[in-house]
Amino acid sequence: MRHRKTLYLFIIPALLVIGVFFVYPIILTFNMSFTRFQGIGKATQVGLKNYDRIFSRDRYLEAAWVTVFYTVIVVTAMNLSGLFFAAILHRLPMIRNFSRAALYTPSMISFVVVAYVWQFLYSPLNGGINVALTKLGLGAFTQNWLGDPNIAIFSVAFTQVWMFTGFTCAIYLAGFAGIPEEIGEAGRLEGASSWQRFRYLELPLLGPAITVAVMLTTIGTLKTFELPYILTKGGPDGATRMLSIEIINNLFGQYKFGFASALSILMLILVLFVAFIQNRVLRDRENTQ
C-alpha cells in the first residue's frame, strides 16, 4: 500500500508542469474571456458580452464551420493517402525505407517555407501549377487556386495533405509491421488476393494505428494556423478563415484580448468535444473487431 503511495509521488512533477503551463493558463484565459482587455493597462469586466457577440455574428460561426470542414477534408485525405502508400510500401520491401524517408521529408520543412513555396505555385499570375497545365495543353484546367472561394480551402488542404502524408504513412507502416507474418501467409494459402488480404485481414488489425493517426491528425488540423494564414490570410472573403486565424487577428491585429480569449475557450471546447467523440468511436470500433 505504502509502495503505491510512493508511486503517486513520482507523478507530482508532471502534474505541476501540467498545472502551471496548461491548466492555470486555461483558467486565466477563461477569466479574461469575460473582460474587455487590450493586452496592456486594466481589464474591464463585461460579463457575457464577448460570448454574446460571437454567437450573434455569422462570421464566427462560419469560422467554426470552416475549421470543422477543413479538418474533415484534411484528416480524411491525409489518412487515406497515408494508408494507401503504407499498404503499397508494405508489399514493396525493396523501396520501403527510401520511400518512407522521401514521403516524410515535407513534414520536416517549416510551415512558413512550405506556405511561401506553394503560394508561388498557386499564383494566378505565372504560378507554377497554371504554367505547367498550360504547357501540357491543359489550359482549360487552370484555376485561381487561392483566389476562388470555392477552391481555396481545397488548395490549402492539399498543401497540408502533401506535407503530412508521410507522417500518417509512417504510423500505418508501423501498424503493418505489427501484423504477424503468419496471417498474411494464411491468407495467401487460402487464395486471397492482395486487395482481399488488405480489406479482410490487415485493415481490421490496423485498428490501433488508425486510432492514433486519426486522433493526432484531427487535433493537429483543428489547430491549423500557419498554412491558411500565409497562403490566404483567411481569404478570399473568409473562405479559409479558421478559428485560429480569428483568434490571432483579434489578439494582435485589434488588441482584443478578452474577445480572443472567449474565442479560444470555444475552440478548446470544440477540440475536446471532437477528440472525445472520435476517441470513443474509434475505441469501440477496435473492441468490436
Added chain:
Amino acid sequence: MNKTLVAAAAILVGIGGSAQAMTDLDVVAWKGNVAQPAGLPELIKRFEEQNPDIKVDLSYVSRKDVDKVVPPRLQSGNPPDVTMVDASLVALWGGAGFLSDLGEDHDWYKKMLPSVKKVMTLDGKVLAYPLEIVGMGNFVNMDLLKKAGIDKAPVTIDELKTACTALADKGISPMIFSGGFSAMLYVGANGINPKGPSPAEFGNGDLKFADDPNYNAALDSVRDLVAAKCFDPKLQAALDPWATAPQAFRSGTVAMLPHGAWNISDFAKVDGLNFEFAPMPSSFSKDGLALDLVGPGWAIPKDAAHAEAARKWIEFFAKPENLNVFLSVENAYSPYSGDATPPPKFSGPYTAARKAGDSILWPFSNEEFPKQLQSEWENSLTGFLLNLDKPNKDTLDRWDESVEDNL
C-alpha cells in the same frame, strides 16, 4: 616597475571612468534592418559622433512583433529608452499611461502639421515625435502607357478608364487591383470626400457607410473600371497585395498598381522600369487624390532608464538635416511645416496633388477608422470583386457592423 604599475592603474581608472559615463541608449524600432534601413545606420553614426557619451543600441523588431515584445517590458518597468510607435500604439500605450509627455515647448511641436498633432497627442500630452508622412497612390509604368498612346499618368476616373481600355486593346495588362489593398485605396479615394463629413463620424458610428452616397458611388465606380477592362476582378480579388502584386509591377508586365510609396526604392532598383508615383484617380479632384498615411514616430516610455539621452535622440531627429536623411531614404514627406524637405523621387504627380491641396489623411492611419474595420474592408472588397452583382448594401453593411463591434 613602480612607474608601470602606476600607469596601468591610471589607464584602468580612466577606462572605468569613461565606461561609467557612457550611456547605452536602448532603441526599439521596426525600421533600421538590412531590408529597410531607413537611413538609421548613418543617423546613428552621426548621433554618436555628436554625443560621444551615448552609444545607441538599436533593436530591430518587426511591427507585428512589437505588439508582443514591448508591452511586457512596459508593464514590468523595464522598457526601452526610445521606442517606435504608430497612431494605434500611441492610443494604446499612451492611453494606459506608459508613454512620457514630451511637452509642447519644442520648435518641432509648433511646426507639426495640425492633422498629425491630433494623432500624436492624447489628453493634452504630446506622446510621440512623428517622423514621416508616407504617400499611397498609383504606380504607373510610363513606358507601357506610352505604348498605348498615353503620356500622362491618369489622375481622374475618366482618364483611368481611357488608359485601361487603350492598354487592354494593345494586349497590355492595365492594372493590379487586389481586394486586399489596391481596391481599398481606390474605394477610399472615391468614398472619402475631402470636403464632406469627417471619416471619424463613420468610424464612431454617427454616420452609416450604407447610407452614404459617396461610398455607394465608389463601389459603382469599381464596376465601371471592370467594364473599361482595367482588370479581371475574379482573377485579382484575392491576389496577395504584399508579395505577388508588387512583383507583377516590378516585372514590367502590368501598367498600374495602387500601392504605397514605400515601394519606390525597390522599384527604382529595377533596370528599365520607367515609372511614376501618382495620386489615386478620384471623382473628387481633377488632380487626383493623395492618400497620406501618418507614419511612425519616436516615443519615450514612462519608466525609461535614460530619459535624458532619449530626449537628445528626439532632438537630434528634429533637426531638418537629420530628419531629411530618414525621409529621403523612406521616400516620405515631412510631418512638419516650413522644413525644406526635398520631395520623394519619382513622385512628381503625387507631390503636385498634395501642393494643390488634393490630399486626405488615410483614416486607418490616424485612428479615425477603427483598426478592425481595415480587415473588414479588405475582406468585404475581396468578396465584392468576386461577385460584383451583389448590392452595395451587402458590403457597406459589413463595414457598419464592424464599427458597431468596436464600440
